[in-house]
Amino acid sequence: MKFSLIVQAAPHSTQASTSALSFAEALLRQGHELHRVFFYREGVHNASALTAPPQDEPNLPQAWQALAGKHQIELIVCIAAALRRGLLNEAEAQRYQKPSANLAPGFILGGLGQLLEAAVESDRLITFGN
Amino acid sequence: MKKILFVSRHAPYGTSTAREALEALLAASAYGQDTQVLFMDDGVFQLLHHQEPAALGQKSLGASLPALPLYDVENIYVHCESLRERGITKTELVLDSVQIIDSQAVSRLLAQQDQLLSF
Numbered sequence: 001m002k003f004s005l006i007v008q009a010a011p012h013s014t015q016a017s018t019s020a021l022s023f024a025e026a027l028l029r030q031g032h033e034l035h036r037v038f039f040y041r042e043g044v045h046n047a048s049a050l051t052a053p054p055q056d057e058p059n060l061p062q063a064w065q066a067l068a069g070k071h072q073i074e075l076i077v078c079i080a081a082a083l084r085r086g087l088l089n090e091a092e093a094q095r096y097q098k099p100s101a102n103l104a105p106g107f108i109l110g111g112l113g114q115l116l117e118a119a120v121e122s123d124r125l126i127t128f129g130n
Numbered sequence: 131m132k133k134i135l136f137v138s139r140h141a142p143y144g145t146s147t148a149r150e151a152l153e154a155l156l157a158a159s160a161y162g163q164d165t166q167v168l169f170m171d172d173g174v175f176q177l178l179h180h181q182e183p184a185a186l187g188q189k190s191l192g193a194s195l196p197a198l199p200l201y202d203v204e205n206i207y208v209h210c211e212s213l214r215e216r217g218i219t220k221t222e223l224v225l226d227s228v229q230i231i232d233s234q235a236v237s238r239l240l241a242q243q244d245q246l247l248s249f
Contacts, residue, residue: 006247048174080247081150112157120132120163129249130139130147 003027004036004118007043011060011130012053016129021063023126028071035076036118039107043129044082047075049104065106068116076110077103123124132244134165138173140249142191145181148176148189151249157245159201167198168239169228170209177208177223192224199227200236207231207239 005024009016024034040045050062068075082103083092089109092099103109119125136155159165160237169177181192198206205227210232213219220230231239240246 008249041146055148080153112154114162114245116134116158116161116163119134119158119247122162122245125245125247126139127246130248 001027001123002037002121003124003126004122005034006038006040006115006118006125007046007129008041008127010042010045010049012057013042013090015127017043017060018058021067023128024048024067027064027089028067033120034071034073036076037068037087037109037112038118039075039077040081040115041078041129042085044077044085044087047077047082047087047104047107049102052100061104065104068106075107076114077107077124078115079098079109079111091126131244132163133166134245135239135243135247136165136167136245136247137240138167138169138176139171141172142181143188144184147249148173149153149188152176152191152194154247154249155198155203156201159203159243160227164203165203166207168207168209168236170236172212172216174212174218175206177228178218178223179219179222179224187224190198195224200226207236209233209236218238240243 004109007022053059088101089103090101118124132214142148176191181190188236206228208228208232
């Protein structure tokens, strides 16, 4: 079965992002396909390259990157939600004349259309964080 | 064409949930799917007339809702019990084209969908 996930909660603040990651790992382990993970609302913080939790705590942005790299999964971050919350790639940092970019490698800024496309293309769309 | 229901369950102000749900809904409506919305729980507060959130530094969410039919979101559902629990009557709603449905109808509505988007 083809799944997509929407993550609406920040990492290290609520359980939702960790649950989404565990769900993603479990569905892949069972032979399902993960089409796309769409990060929306506070979920955009999962894409920060600057997250630096204590060493004995999981680093969720890194865990998403590792999962995506291993299974070729699209990690799409809603651009409107990201810009509001200070998550920028190089192009957006230049466009808005900000001192730096902080979108972690492996994450891509995209539009809400990609959430809809995921809803249309997937058998199941699962929401985490609301 | 897929049936996609947005479920909006948060008050219009206090968090960005309701506003970002509406943004996603309006974006979704451009994709030619059967896009619908259900307001329930505190989400019914979004439908109240005379919202004046300027003091909060916010734009009125209620003022955006009458545009939904223009975006081809024609089926707008409101959970009856959520209205009643909050003492809101139909005449206080900013939209007059809504369908007010009870809990049983909500469960039938959810079961008909291809996808649910929960906010």
